Amino acid sequence: SPIPAPDLAKCTRGTNLNLRQPLDVDCCPPFSENAVDYKLPAATEIRVRPAAHLADKDFIAKYEKATELMKALPADDPRNFMQQANVHCAYCNLTYDQGGADPSNKLQIHFSWLFFPWHRWYLYFYERILAKLIDDPTFALPYWNWDNPKGMAMPSMFVKENSSLFNPRRNQAHLPLVNLPPLADLRFSKKSSTAPDKIVPSNLTEMYSEMVRSAVNLEDFYGAKYDLGAKPDPGAGTVERGSHTAIHAWVGDPNSPAGEDMGNFYSTGRDPLFFCHHANVDRMWSVWRDLRGSKPKEFSDPDWLDTSFLFYDENAQLVRVKVRDTVENLKMGYTFQKVEIPWLNKRP
Numbered sequence: 288s289p290i291p292a293p294d295l296a297k298c299t300r301g302t303n304l305n306l307r308q309p310l311d312v313d314c315c316p317p318f319s320e321n322a323v324d325y326k327l328p329a330a331t332e333i334r335v336r337p338a339a340h341l342a343d344k345d346f347i348a349k350y351e352k353a354t355e356l357m358k359a360l361p362a363d364d365p366r367n368f369m370q371q372a373n374v375h376c377a378y379c380n381l382t383y384d385q386g387g388a389d390p391s392n393k394l395q396i397h398f399s400w401l402f403f404p405w406h407r408w409y410l411y412f413y414e415r416i417l418a419k420l421i422d423d424p425t426f427a428l429p430y431w432n433w434d435n436p437k438g439m440a441m442p443s444m445f446v447k448e449n450s451s452l453f454n455p456r457r458n459q460a461h462l463p464l465v466n467l468p469p470l471a472d473l474r475f476s477k478k479s480s481t482a483p484d485k486i487v488p489s490n491l492t493e494m495y496s497e498m499v500r501s502a503v504n505l506e507d508f509y510g511a512k513y514d515l516g517a518k519p520d521p522g523a524g525t526v527e528r529g530s531h532t533a534i535h536a537w538v539g540d541p542n543s544p545a546g547e548d549m550g551n552f553y554s555t556g557r558d559p560l561f562f563c564h565h566a567n568v569d570r571m572w573s574v575w576r577d578l579r580g581s582k583p584k585e586f587s588d589p590d591w592l593d594t595s596f597l598f599y600d601e602n603a604q605l606v607r608v609k610v611r612d613t614v615e616n617l618k619m620g621y622t623f624q625k626v627e628i629p630w631l632n633k634r635p
């Protein structure tokens with residue numbers, strides 16, 4: 288059966304998965320008893336998420352302002368920036384009971400078929416909170432277009448000191464501070480084994496493989512089934528395991544204790560760049576569905592469709608959401624700025 292929404296009262300101190308040690312921070316959310324079932328609001332106006340490298344000054348100013356306001360909310364407001372960062376930690380670092388009979392079996396939404404839908408909900412509320420703070424219902428998160436050569440460098444709006452989008456805990460060798468900024472290596476793990484002049488072709492081949500050649504069956508792309516009673520980490524899909532993880536590792540600071548911020552589950556949401564990275568992961572889900580033609584685009588298994596999670600919405604109301612409401616981004620009220628997809632013809 289499907290994994291139910293977690294019991295917030297049973298949130299515990301989690302595990303630092305890089306170090307395999309108890310976490311030294313508490314990332315449980317503020318408690319509330321009144322979770323309501325979330326209904327997607329009618330999508331009257333569609334938000335358009337821009338490619339970060341194409342975003343203009345006005346957009347950047349709005350995004351900075353919204354993030355600044357989010358950081359300035361009271362520390363115990365569930366919409367506060369650090370509380371939002373902790374949402375990732377709570378769902379990934381084994382803090383919640385998974386819901387099955389064994390209370391020692393903790394929830395971890397990564398490396399499974401929950402990867403795409405859970406992150407979609409996470410970004411959805413994060414975006415709506417930002418939009419509400421600047422009172423702009425059209426506000427949409429930018430996406431880091433790392434699957435396109437023009438967008439492969441770290442987006443420059445995130446590296447301006449004094450900006451609310453800045454974060455010092457990143458790999459300093461990967462910042463776009465020079466004329467020819469380093470391009471992210473979508474096969475990066477601890478270091479890059481791709482020569483700088485081979486990064487673009489290597490990345491395009493990698494994307495073709497993750498999105499087409501190696502993503503034939505639903506579980507290839509989404510990841511393996513993870514239902515009530517299952518142990519964490521049944522198996523990641525192509526994008527989660529590949530480009531997605533590579534970007535985390537490429538951005539995280541190698542001089543930090545354990546990959547902070549982007550390279551560690553508990554801390555990754557502390558970097559505003561996380562949400563821009565995941566907006567592109569989310570876009571890959573939509574692009575993949577569009578490429579499917581008449582083949583099935585998502586699981587029909589109720590164990591997937593009825594999995595539920597809890598989030599705080601833009602009004603600080605605790606809401607219960609389901610995977611089934613995530614499959615169509617348009618029904619959730621947003622889309623992505625159209626750009627070229629240069630890896631589509633990169634069959635190796």
Ligand code: C2O
Pocket residue numbers: 375379397406531535555565
């Ligand atoms: Cu929840 Cu990119 O990780």
